[in-house]
Amino acid sequence: TETLQENYDFWAFSKIDEHLDNLFIPYFNNAAERRFFPDFIFWLQKGNTQIICFIDPKGSKHTDYEHKADAYQLFEDKVFNPKGDPNLKIKVVLKFYGDKDDVGERYRDDWIKEGELKDFFLKQLA
Numbered sequence: 001t002e003t004l005q006e007n008y009d010f011w012a013f014s015k016i017d018e019h020l021d022n023l024f025i026p027y028f029n030n031a032a033e034r035r036f037f038p039d040f041i042f043w044l045q046k047g048n049t050q051i052i053c054f055i056d057p058k059g060s061k062h063t064d065y066e067h068k069a070d071a072y073q074l075f076e077d078k079v080f081n082p083k084g085d086p087n088l089k090i091k092v093v094l095k096f097y098g099d100k101d102d103v104g105e106r107y108r109d110d111w112i113k114e115g116e117l118k119d120f121f122l123k124q125l126a
Contacts, residue, residue: 007122010045025054025094029067036068038094044124048085051124053093055117065096065103069110095120 004011016023018037025036038054045051058065080090100111112120 004044004118004121008044008046011043011121013040013042015040025068027068027070034067042121044121048087049089049091051091051093053095053121053124055095055097055112057097065110066107069094069096069107091124093124 016037016039018024018035021037023037023041025038027034027036036056038056040055042053042055043050044053056065056068078092080092082088082090094110096111097117098111098114100108100113103111
């Protein structure tokens with residue numbers, strides 16, 4: 001079985017507490033500014049590539065995930081190069097975790113099926 005330690009030079013994660021941490025992703029819902037506090041943030045690095053991955057466990061019955069996923073589209077499939085190190089590549093990923101069977105077709109790629117989180121991380125550098 002492959003592990004994160006075997007596939008990445010560095011990895012870490014943290015649970016985000018919206019009452020203690022001031023880490024959020026702003027988005028708009030019906031022209032009102034909202035704050036998305038994902039439950040977990042993972043940092044992964046392999047060579048010159050860093051992946052910052054926000055994971056939010058969520059039931060598909062809560063449609064507020066749609067607004068969050070729509071706002072995230074600004075980052076999707078983009079790689080950033082910081083000015084201080086032009087060789088460094090930073091990829092930002094947002095995924096919802098849970099039962100994706102009831103999720104609309106448009107949002108299916110934004111979800112990680114329960115039990116497949118490890119496989120998702122192992123495929124990020126592929």
